[in-house]
Amino acid sequence: MIHSVFLINASGDIFLEKHWKSVVSRSVCDYFFEAQERATEPENVPPVIPTPHHYLISVLRHRIFFVAVIQSEVPPLFVIEFLHRVVDTFQDYFGVCTEAAIKDNVVVVYELLEEMLDNGFPLATESNILKELIKPPTILRTMVNTITGSTITAEIQGVIDACVKLTGMPDLTLSFMNPRLLDDVSFHPCVRFKRWEAERILSFIPPDGNFRLLSYHVSSQNLVAIPVYVKHNISFREGSFQGHFDLTLWPKQTMGKAVESVLVSSQLPRGVLNTNLSASQGIYTFDPVTKLLSWDVGKINPQKLPSLKGTMSLQAGASKPDENPTINIQFKIQQMAISGLKVNRLDMYGEKYKPFKGIKYMTKAGKFQVRT
Numbered sequence: 001m002i003h004s005v006f007l008i009n010a011s012g013d014i015f016l017e018k019h020w021k022s023v024v025s026r027s028v029c030d031y032f033f034e035a036q037e038r039a040t041e042p043e044n045v046p047p048v049i050p051t052p053h054h055y056l057i058s059v060l061r062h063r064i065f066f067v068a069v070i071q072s073e074v075p076p077l078f079v080i081e082f083l084h085r086v087v088d089t090f091q092d093y094f095g096v097c098t099e100a101a102i103k104d105n106v107v108v109v110y111e112l113l114e115e116m117l118d119n120g121f122p123l124a125t126e127s128n129i130l131k132e133l134i135k136p137p138t139i140l141r142t143m144v145n146t147i148t149g150s151t152i153t154a155e156i157q158g159v160i161d162a163c164v165k166l167t168g169m170p171d172l173t174l175s176f177m178n179p180r181l182l183d184d185v186s187f188h189p190c191v192r193f194k195r196w197e198a199e200r201i202l203s204f205i206p207p208d209g210n211f212r213l214l215s216y217h218v219s220s221q222n223l224v225a226i227p228v229y230v231k232h233n234i235s236f237r238e239g240s241f242q243g244h245f246d247l248t249l250w251p252k253q254t255m256g257k258a259v260e261s262v263l264v265s266s267q268l269p270r271g272v273l274n275t276n277l278s279a280s281q282g283i284y285t286f287d288p289v290t291k292l293l294s295w296d297v298g299k300i301n302p303q304k305l306p307s308l309k310g311t312m313s314l315q316a317g318a319s320k321p322d323e324n325p326t327i328n329i330q331f332k333i334q335q336m337a338i339s340g341l342k343v344n345r346l347d348m349y350g351e352k353y354k355p356f357k358g359i360k361y362m363t364k365a366g367k368f369q370v371r372t
Contacts, residue, residue, distance in 0.1 A: 001074055001121050008065040009099050018113045024069050025340040027180035032056050048076050061087045062097045085125045092127050093136050107149035156218040156339045164206040171350040174202040177342040184217040218339055227254045234372045238320045243312035250305045262297035263330040271318035277310035324372040333363040
């Protein structure tokens with residue numbers, strides 16, 4: 001029912017977003033901002049705003065707009081009631097519902113939203129039930145979440161590669177479900193840029209064979225949904241000859257698509273002599289010379305999360321490492337574009353035959369690094 005929720009402050013900045021059924025580009029909020037500009041006061045923004053592919057339903061509480069994105073027609077009051085319940089829950093947990101309080105407790109916020117909606121439908125919304133599942137923040141938990149719960153930087157480098165084998169001089173047009181997502185774009189010389197500027201439609205006479213139609217860049221970390229979550233506990237104690245290693249992976253916001261070809265690597269400290277680890281799936285290796293730990297996970301099964309646990313043997317008399325190792329992860333997700341970009345249609349003009357058309361999406365990790 002509810003695909004996404006965006007939180008917008010009084011300055012018009014989206015400072016938090018949560019997606020359930022699919023990742024909806026924040027460009028959908030442009031329709032909300034247009035309605036906000038037409039309204040004389042914040043309270044006059046329409047609670048229901050239709051867009052070409054979605055409905056935006058919002059409430060204003062504590063100078064924050066809570067905007068829900070839905071794709072099918074549902075009773076608006078049902079969604080509005082849920083949004084008010086979200087605000088009440090935040091206020092119950094944090095004492096106040098302000099932008100600062102939400103940012104300070106962002107890990108708890110995401111945990112609450114995950115429990116309150118199941119695949120887009122309200123699940124646990126009663127405060128007493130939620131507190132059994134998610135403990136309210138304490139000073140210690142706030143410190144831990146501040147250290148371990150944030151994305152330092154994230155970006156998407158996206159491309160559309162084409163393979164064209166057509167006779168004659170076909171004239172093609174390619175349209176997208178959400179063209180506003182494409183801001184920082186570089187086009188192949190065959191693309192008619194003026195038509196793109198005017199209509200947000202790619203119009204071109206393609207060269208024969210393989211070529212890169214366009215490339216784009218998304219640099220806002222708030223827009224980048226990290227599809228793999230890493231829970232880690234790697235520790236060394238002063239004066240001890242052993243270290244503790246605990247690593248678990250699970251998919252997050254992958255729209256039901258499988259995370260495949262997962263490979264984890266980590267450069268362990270020089271003082272590590274060997275490892276005694278157990279992998280719940282896949283195969284791990286450790287090179288005692290280069291100190292490189294590699295774990296070939298394969299495909300992540302959400303029902304049985306892969307984990308790598310055990311101990312590390314340290315050199316006698318070696319001091320505690322100055323810093324913990326970083327974890328590098330590679331993966332692929334077929335039939336999914338993490339940017340949210342979706343093709344609407346591809347049409348051909350100038351030729352009378354009917355061509356074969358196909359499209360394939362893929363998300364691939366570039367440099368995905370987790371600091372422990």
